Amino acid sequence: MLAEFRTKRENGRIRVEDKYQVIGFISSGTYGRVYKARAKKTIKSADGEEKELIYAIKKFKPDKEGDTHTYTGISQSACREISLCRELRHQNIISLQEVLLEDNSIHMVFEYAEHDFLQIIHHHSQHERKPIPEFTIKSFLWQLLNGVAYLHANWVLHRDLKPANILVTADGVVKIGDLGLARIYERPLQPLFNGDKVVVTIWYRAPELLLGSRHYTKAIDIWAVGCIFAELLTLRPIFKGEEAKMDNKKNVPFQKNQLNKIFDVLGKPTKDQWPTIDQQPEYPNLSSFRPSSNRLRDFYTNSCSCKSDAGYGLLSAMLEYDPVKRITAEDALCHPYFEEEPKPSMDSFEGQLYQYPLRAVKSEDNDMKVPPTANSAVQGQAGTTHGGTRGKHGHSGKDEGRPSKRRSYVIADN
C-alpha cells in the first residue's frame, strides 16, 4: 500500500532544479547550507522588461541522530522555522516563498536579501572606517523594532537576534531572518527553559537569562535589539564577553565573563533597579562582583556616532536591567528619538550615493549542482575582494570569533 502512495507522491513532486537555478553557495552552518538561486521563470515588470527573481534556498541536512545514523525526521529547529514562517507575514520579516522536499532534505526558499547588519557593520569598521550614517542607523533600528513588535504581538519570541540574523534588501528594507530558535510563548505547555537550556548568542543575551531565569519574556529580544543598536552606533559589540561552555553533564554554566562586560558599562545591578533580582537562580553568584556605577552615558557620548539625547534615552530604555521595566517594541517605535530629524524611512539607503558590497557567493560546492558556467565570479566580486563569506540567515559562527547559538535541544523527560 505504501508503495503505491509513495509513487503517487514522488511523481507529483516538484524538484528544486525544475524551478530554480543555483547560482552559488552563500554560507553553511550546523543546520545545513544556504544557496543563492534564480527562479527559472522570469516575470515581466510593468515596463515590459524581463525580471529575474532571486532567492536564498536554505537546505537542511537530514537530522541524524548521534552515531547511529538512522534518520529521525525533521529537526525541531526546521520544524519551528517552517511552521512560524508559514504563518507570519510582515514587511520586516523574511518571507518564505515555498518549501520543497527532495532527497530527504528540506529546502526552504526565502526571498533574497543582499545585505545584513553584520556585513554592513564590518564594511564600515574595516573599509569605510567611518560610522554608519545616522539616518541609516535610525531606519534600521525602527524597522527592526517594527518586525520585533509584529513578532511579539503574535506571541512569538525570536530568541536569536544578532546582527548576522538581521538582513537588509538592496532596497534598504530590514528583514528579520533565522526563526530557527523562535517559538510561540503564549501559555507554553512547559516552561520555556525546559525546552532549550540556552538561548540567544552570548553577546546579545539578556541579564535575566545570564542569571538563570526559568521564565523569560519578550524583553529578552529587546535587550538584544539594544545591543544591536549600540553595535550599529560604535561598530563594535557592546558586551563582548566569552562564553563559558557547558560541561559534559549539560549543566548550564554561570556566565561570569559576560556579566562582567555588562557591569563594566551599566554598573552592577542593585535591588532598587531590579527588585526581583534576588529571585534569580544565579543571584548568589553576584556577591563576587564589586559594585560599580553606570557609565552608559559616557559610553554613548564618547563612543557613539550619534549625539542625540533621545537616542541615549532609547538605548538605556532597551538596556534596562529589570525585564519588567525594559521598554517594549511597541513603545520603542513611538520613542521621541524617531520623531527627531533625521526621521527613519522604509528605505534605509535613501539618498545614499554608494552601494554596499554584494553578498559573497562561492561557486565551489559539492552538494547542490552549480552550473559549470559559474557566473559567480561576477556575482560575488565586491564581496569576495573584501574577503569572507558571511552567514546569510545567520550563524556565521566562524566569522572573526563571533559566537553563535546552536541549539542544544533537550528532550523533556516525561
Added chain:
Amino acid sequence: MAANFWTSTHGTNWLLSRQALADCRKIDRQYVTEQDLIKVNIWFAQIITDLGRNLQVRQVIIATAITYFKRFYTKNSFRNTEPNLVAATCMYLACKIEESPQHIKSIIGDMKSIMQERGEPFAYDNQKVAEMEFYLLEELDFNMIVYHPYRSLMTLAQDLGTKNEDVQWAWYVINDSYRTDMCLLYPPHVVAAAALYLQIALRGGAQYDGDYSLTSSSTANNGNAGVTTRKRGAAASNSNPNSSNNETPKVKDIRSWFAQLNVDLEQITDIVQEIISLYNLWGEEDKQNEKIREILTRLLK
C-alpha cells in the same frame, strides 16, 4: 497569526465546507457507508488519543495530532495509505510542533503496545515514520500551527462565570469533538461556545437567567442519555445534571449572552447535534470490535 485566527493558515486554508469534505471522501465512500466512515474516524481518533496518553502528552498535543490526521485524509483516501503509520507520524510531528518533542523510538514503542492491545502488529521502524513525516508535511502544505477550542473555552467560561467543574465538563466535550469532523468544519471558538452551550443545556442552566434553548430543546434531551450513560470519568459520571448550583448566584441571561458572542447560532446547533450523535454512536466501541475490523478490511482492502 498566533494572535489572529482569521489570518492564520488554519483560518484561511483549513476550514472546509461540508460539501468539500464529502468530495474529499468520495473514494472511501465507494467501499464503506457514511456511518462506517464515522466509526473509522472514531477508531483512529481513539488510537491517537491512547498513544498520547501512553506518552503522557498534554491534551492539546493529542488534538493537534488528530487534526493532522484528519487533514491528511482530506487529501488522501484511506485505501491507498497505512493509517496506523499516519497516526503515529501525526503524533510525532505534533509533539515537535507543540514544543514537547518525543523520541521517535518512544512513539514507535508505545504505538506497538497500543496496537497489540487491539490485536494488530505495528511493523514500522524509524525510517518509515521519518519518511511518512515528509509526506505528511507536504499534505499539510507545511501548515502546522493548529488552533484549538480550549483557550477560547477558558475565556468564554470566565466571561460567563462558569464554575470550574462545569468548565471541566465542557473541556471533555471538546476532547470528544475531535472524534468528529468539527475541527475541519468550524473555527475553534465556535466549537468552544457549542461545548459550553451543551454543558448548560444538559447539566442545568439553573445558575443562569433566561431560556437557554437556542432552538428546540429536543436535541438536548435526546443527548442527555447519551452523555450520562457513557463512562467518561469524573466529568459526566460524577455529576447529576441538576445538582450543581443552587448556591451559585444567577450569572447572566444566557440567551442574550450567546447572541452577543457574534457567532453563528446555527453553527452552534449544528455542532451540538453532531456531538450528540457521536455519543449515540460511540460507546459501544471495544478494542476488539469485530464490526470495525470488518469495515477496515473493506476500506483498506
